[in-house]
Amino acid sequence: GHDTSIERAEGGNAIEARKALGLENEVDLFQVTVENERFAFAQPFTGFHSRPVSRGTYCYRAYWAREKKVVLLKDTWRKEEYGKEGDVYKILRSKQVRNILTIVCHQDVDDQNPLQLAEGAEGWKLKHYRIVFEEVGERLNQFRSSWELVKVMSDAFTAHRDAFENAGVLHRDVSFGNILLIRSGDEVHGMLIDWEFAEVKYCPEKGATERTGTFPFLSLRLLNDYRRPQLVSDDIQSFLYVLVWITLHHGP
Numbered sequence: 001g002h003d004t005s006i007e008r009a010e011g012g013n014a015i016e017a018r019k020a021l022g023l024e025n026e027v028d029l030f031q032v033t034v035e036n037e038r039f040a041f042a043q044p045f046t047g048f049h050s051r052p053v054s055r056g057t058y059c060y061r062a063y064w065a066r067e068k069k070v071v072l073l074k075d076t077w078r079k080e081e082y083g084k085e086g087d088v089y090k091i092l093r094s095k096q097v098r099n100i101l102t103i104v105c106h107q108d109v110d111d112q113n114p115l116q117l118a119e120g121a122e123g124w125k126l127k128h129y130r131i132v133f134e135e136v137g138e139r140l141n142q143f144r145s146s147w148e149l150v151k152v153m154s155d156a157f158t159a160h161r162d163a164f165e166n167a168g169v170l171h172r173d174v175s176f177g178n179i180l181l182i183r184s185g186d187e188v189h190g191m192l193i194d195w196e197f198a199e200v201k202y203c204p205e206k207g208a209t210e211r212t213g214t215f216p217f218l219s220l221r222l223l224n225d226y227r228r229p230q231l232v233s234d235d236i237q238s239f240l241y242v243l244v245w246i247t248l249h250h251g252p
Contacts, residue, residue: 156190219233
């Protein structure tokens with residue numbers, strides 16, 4: 001559909017953005033504003049959706065005009081009755097949870113515009129939402145050695161343990177796509193991402209309550225009975241399945 005919150009990027013900022021993002025002049029460049037910060041971007045690097053009706057999540061490498069750096073822009077339609085993903089990240093940060101992304105800004109897109117509100121499958125009320133992170137990482141399968149793979153997995157597990165023990169937050173969707181590899185020179189570390197459907201025990205209005213998870217990585221207990229409440233042991237089993245899956249698919 002037509003998104004009135006997106007504009008074409010032009011002028012000096014567009015020139016800087018194309019250079020930073022490695023784009024040719026003929027590539028269409030757009031920009032959005034999130035909490036008064038401007039971000040320029042082109043095509044998403046994620047966003048394949050297998051169903052005709054979904055929350056339409058896309059991720060972009062974006063150019064942050066004020067800081068003149070490349071960041072990660074996530075554009076999605078969130079469920080109105082749940083808290084914003086950015087609020088969950090703030091809880092995690094306040095509890096010194098390690099190995100999570102750093103938020104630049106986040107907000108709903110123009111609540112007064114009916115084009116930014118929708119009704120999803122099963123009657124869910126959806127709001128158009130954007131969140132920006134400082135880190136732009138790589139997919140987990142971009143590891144260059146078994147040591148890098150295990151290091152990234154270990155870092156993600158640390159994030160999960162910190163969140164559960166320090167902040168009372170259960171991720172509930174440990175999967176291949178939600179573990180990010182961050183490369184800085186010769187060093188790598190991992191981050192656990194996508195906390196949108198995490199369960200926040202001491203602050204229920206900030207988190208989600210419905211069943212979630214990525215099917216190939218669900219625990220055996222949940223596969224046998226999907227109505228069971230999701231436990232920390234289910235997430236731990238999912239970490240094992242991610243490691244087995246990626247070793248079989250991408251190992252030497």
